[in-house]
Amino acid sequence: MHAVLFFIFAGAAVGFAxxxxxxxxxxxxxISLGGVTLSLASLYLMSGAEFIxxxxxxxxxxxITAFVAFAMRQPGSDEARSTxxxxxxxxxxxxxIVILLGxxxxxxxxxxPPDVVMRLGDFPGQTDVFGIRLFLNYLLPLEAVxxxxxxxxxxxxALVRER
Amino acid sequence: MCVxxxxxxxxxxxxxxxxxxxxxxxxxLALFTLxxxxxxxxxxxxxxxxxYRKREALSRQDR
Numbered sequence: 001m002h003a004v005l006f007f008i009f010a011g012a013a014v015g016f017a018x019x020x021x022x023x024x025x026x027x028x029x030x031i032s033l034g035g036v037t038l039s040l041a042s043l044y045l046m047s048g049a050e051f052i053x054x055x056x057x058x059x060x061x062x063x064i065t066a067f068v069a070f071a072m073r074q075p076g077s078d079e080a081r082s083t084x085x086x087x088x089x090x091x092x093x094x095x096x097i098v099i100l101l102g103x104x105x106x107x108x109x110x111x112x113p114p115d116v117v118m119r120l121g122d123f124p125g126q127t128d129v130f131g132i133r134l135f136l137n138y139l140l141p142l143e144a145v146x147x148x149x150x151x152x153x154x155x156x157x158a159l160v161r162e163r
Numbered sequence: 164m165c166v167x168x169x170x171x172x173x174x175x176x177x178x179x180x181x182x183x184x185x186x187x188x189x190x191x192l193a194l195f196t197l198x199x200x201x202x203x204x205x206x207x208x209x210x211x212x213x214x215y216r217k218r219e220a221l222s223r224q225d226r
Contacts, residue, residue, distance in 0.1 A: 017168055020164060020165075020168060021165070021168075029164055030164070033164055033167060033168075036168065036171060037171075040171055040174070040175060043175065043178075044175075044178050047178050047179065047181075047182040048182055049178050049181065049182070049190050049193070051190070052174075052178060052190050052193050052194060052197070055194065055197060056174070056197055059197055059200075059201050062201070063167070063200075063201060063204045066204070066205070066208055067164065067204075067208070070208055070211065070212070129187055130187060130190060130191070133187050133188070133191055134191055134194075137188075137191075138191050138195075141195060145195055145198050145199070148198075148199070148202055149198065149202055152202040152205055152206050153205075155206060155209070156205050156206055156208075156209040159206075159209040159210060159212070159213050160209050160212055160213065
């Protein structure tokens with residue numbers, strides 16, 4: 001079961017990454033980046049890195065929201081919505097996604113016996129060990145990264161400031 | 164976005180080695196990589212906004 005899920009999420013990650021590179025519109029690339037983020041978060045979850053998976057999903061979707069907001073501001077972003085395929089595809093695609101998810105869930109339920117609980121992470125300790133390691137062994141890199149964030153915030157404010 | 168993709172690949176490598184070697188260090192390094200990815204995205208977007216703003220100002224001058 002683990003191997004099946006691995007191949008599903010790994011294939012999805014590679015597929016979305018290729019889609020990110022070949023899409024011509026920035027908004028489609030941003031949505032593909034969302035797919036990459038979701039697939040990688042699932043892979044992290046399967047590798048026993050629950051904390052990183054959750055943080056990756058939260059930060060990743062924040063980044064994608066910023067990308068989508070930026071892409072929607074660009075001229076020509078309305079053209080995609082007015083074309084015929086863009087109007088038809090969501091109506092056809094939404095039921096197909098629901099059917100696909102239903103099939104996916106039913107396959108997983110049949111593959112896993114009801115008395116078996118799937119173990120996602122199998123590290124001895126998770127967030128507590130992670131925090132201890134971060135604040136004892138990696139304090140200097142942590143402070144360096146926090147200074148980097150501060151510099152980035154100030155630099156971003158200076159860049160986008162109205163003159 | 165391509166830089167984001169490359170940093171994602173680096174993170175995946177860290178997590179995979181962390182899982183294989185049964186050590187948490189890979190996860191800590193992956194967290195640092197994630198923070199750097201977010202920071203570069205924010206600064207990159209700010210630079211892009213500035214470029215577009217300058218381009219709009221130039222096109223207004225041309226008219």
